Amino acid sequence: MKAIVVTDRAAGTAGMTLVERPEPPASINDVIVQIHASGFVPTEMEWPSTWIDRAGRDKTPSIPGHELAGVVTALGYGTTGLSVGQRVFGLADWHRDGTLAEYVAIEARNLAPLPGDVDFTVGASLPISGLTAWQGLFQHGRLQSGQTVLAHGAAGAVGTMVTQLAREAGAYVIGTGRAADREKALDFGAHEFVDLENDALKDVGGVDLVFDVIGGDVQKRSVALIKAGGTLVSIVGPVEARPADGLAVDFVVEADRAELGEIVQRVRDGRLRTNIGDVSPLDDAVAALNPTERRKGKTIIRVRP
Numbered sequence: 001m002k003a004i005v006v007t008d009r010a011a012g013t014a015g016m017t018l019v020e021r022p023e024p025p026a027s028i029n030d031v032i033v034q035i036h037a038s039g040f041v042p043t044e045m046e047w048p049s050t051w052i053d054r055a056g057r058d059k060t061p062s063i064p065g066h067e068l069a070g071v072v073t074a075l076g077y078g079t080t081g082l083s084v085g086q087r088v089f090g091l092a093d094w095h096r097d098g099t100l101a102e103y104v105a106i107e108a109r110n111l112a113p114l115p116g117d118v119d120f121t122v123g124a125s126l127p128i129s130g131l132t133a134w135q136g137l138f139q140h141g142r143l144q145s146g147q148t149v150l151a152h153g154a155a156g157a158v159g160t161m162v163t164q165l166a167r168e169a170g171a172y173v174i175g176t177g178r179a180a181d182r183e184k185a186l187d188f189g190a191h192e193f194v195d196l197e198n199d200a201l202k203d204v205g206g207v208d209l210v211f212d213v214i215g216g217d218v219q220k221r222s223v224a225l226i227k228a229g230g231t232l233v234s235i236v237g238p239v240e241a242r243p244a245d246g247l248a249v250d251f252v253v254e255a256d257r258a259e260l261g262e263i264v265q266r267v268r269d270g271r272l273r274t275n276i277g278d279v280s281p282l283d284d285a286v287a288a289l290n291p292t293e294r295r296k297g298k299t300i301i302r303v304r305p
Contacts, residue, residue, distance in 0.1 A: 004289075021063070024105035026075065035103060038069075040300075123264070145169060176218075207230065209233065279299075
């Protein structure tokens with residue numbers, strides 16, 4: 001099968017190559033999925049799991065990519081809940097070979113059914129962005145109707161999901177980003193927008209939840225805005241600052257079939273829009289994943305036409 005592999009951590013995405021690899025076998029509780037579309041997160045090149053296995057051993061050359069939509073072609077021993085020929089989407093295990101390939105072996109529990117009226121490209125754009133927003137807001141942030149959310153990176157793949165889900169839940173959403181992001185963030189539902197380069201973040205006032213995808217100085221300045229009992233939710237590693245009278249949570253997104261179902265249903269009924277940027281075929285993936293311009297949404301690799 002065709003697959004994108006990486007071998008050199010220092011080279012990052014520039015070290016990607018398209019090669020031929022054996023099709024993966026199905027282990028216990030696995031399914032084999034013929035991938036139609038794959039999502040990619042640029043920061044994967046910085047994740048230890050891209051380069052080492054669970055025992056800390058080098059696993060290169062490894063296949064990156066963890067979001068997929070496709071069709072089940074085989075079941076491993078003991079696998080239940082899915083069937084051959086079923087359309088699925090989901091989130092591959094961090095430490096196993098990923099989804100920038102024609103086939104992937106993946107635990108069945110990491111997948112959810114993909115309805116027939118949802119395109120594979122859309123399905124592949126949802127797992128990381130959608131689940132990150134869902135878990136950050138509701139599981140870790142315990143968001144309630146009437147609260148105020150400060151959503152950093154509001155025009156990005158995760159930020160647009162945070163904005164839409166928070167607003168649907170009855171929250172008031174203040175998005176942030178660069179000046180060029182204002183129109184997009186407002187279009188995806190932010191009530192207000194703060195230009196982090198030119199506006200004063202402190203003028204936002206008190207908020208109940210900060211959803212941080214940036215870290216560093218922005219995180220430190222945001223902590224001062226959190227009301228008593230509020231929460232800082234971070235996806236950029238251990239928090240560097242904590243609210244004086246609240247919670248600070250950093251988390252790594254996890255696959256969850258029920259939550260994937262909630263997310264895709266919202267896409268189907270128009271409550272949730274995807275933020276897809278470039279869509280490229282697998283043969284052109286290396287160039288697509290090394291853009292010369294700033295990414296404007298989620299990059300999707302269309303593995304099958």
